[in-house]
């Protein structure tokens with residue numbers, strides 16, 4: 001069965017208008033045709049009844065004098081007076097046929113009218129009238145069978161006209177509905193588009209202008225108010241992240257300094273272990289605060305890029321070295337292919353940040369002792385770096401979202417700690433370099449790619 005919810009508002013409006021007009025017209029036409037048929041039948045009954053009365057009056061003497069021939073002559077006159085009378089019979093008081101006129105085969109049987117003076121049966125009208133003599137005594141009956149071929153013609157003509165009118169009305173209704181619905185649905189669809197845009201770009205500053213006072217106007221106003229509130233709280237949250245990370249950075253730098261000092265002073269083994277653990281935790285905190293600061297800079301449009309020319313191969317090797325030095329599990333990072341010392345224009349430190357982030361994710365989200373590949377290819381004047389791991393992969397529904405801030409895929413977020421900020425920052429850095437970042441993932445792990453334009457192609461950043 002058709003689910004009305006799955007039909008677009010546009011089509012629903014057209015459907016409602018077309019169905020309503022067709023329904024109203026159908027009732028209107030049927031009513032008119034019914035009234036016409038009723039009028040016709042009443043007129044027909046009256047005219048045949050008056051013919052029957054005249055026949056009854058004229059046949060008083062024919063019955064009295066038993067003059068069948070004269071009666072037949074009178075009946076045969078009917079052919080000229082009313083051609084749709086197919087049969088007329090005069091009977092005596094006992095019901096025996098005295099005279100008969102028939103266009104078809106003469107027949108002694110007759111439709112039983114009971115006590116009625118007329119009846120409609122199929123395509124026929126049957127009428128009877130008593131023959132009463134001068135003394136007011138019953139002398140016999142006149143029976144008339146009238147064929148209603150005219151009525152059938154009239155019916156088929158009228159239904160034909162009604163059918164054509166309905167088709168024309170359907171066409172006009174469709175056209176009018178189509179014109180009107182675009183006005184109604186255009187605004188709704190526009191609202192839907194803007195909502196989609198806001199949710200895809202996370203830009204809650206989009207205001208929709210509409211001065212309508214109807215329900216759609218109210219909906220748009222509510223949407224604008226809601227977006228204003230979302231934007232406000234978003235701004236407050238961003239401000240908080242900015243302030244909090246700044247405030248955290250200063251004491252953390254002091255803590256780091258003191259730990260270094262302690263580390264140099266302390267030579268005893270157990271204490272050394274505690275100092276190492278404190279150093280690791282501080283590094284984690286430092287990393288988080290750096291990420292939060294970057295997010296805050298991205299949101300306020302203050303993430304600065306220091307553009308220079310650098311060799312991509314060198315940067316990849318350095319990043320692999322720095323990750324390998326810090327890996328406590330025994331992952332092997334294998335490099336495939338080179339960019340033949342091609343140079344890239346961009347912020348070296350920020351691109352390194354992207355590489356380190358993708359590499360540490362590969363380490364973090366894949367099993368110990370598994371390999372990690374770093375592949376380099378050049379395609380359509382783009383340098384493409386692929387970081388491939390053999391971890392659990394990323395579910396299809398999370399692939400797009402993991403580049404959003406604070407988003408973490410459900411299959412990993414429970415047992416592996418993280419904040420969902422790294423890929424958001426990477427994505428912003430790469431986009432600002434006019435590059436692309438994407439992920440391909442299956443059951444055998446994930447491949448994170450990013451591309452950067454070669455110098456020839458590079459667009460001013």
Ligand code: ADP
Pocket residue numbers: 361362365366389391392393394402407408409410412413417418419420421422423424446
């Ligand atoms: P974090 O790792 O701190 O959670 P990221 O922004 O770096 O934040 O990553 C976002 C999410 O993407 C992660 O929480 C994880 O669910 C998923 N993810 C990232 N890299 C990988 C990977 N190599 N394999 C599987 N999932 C990954």
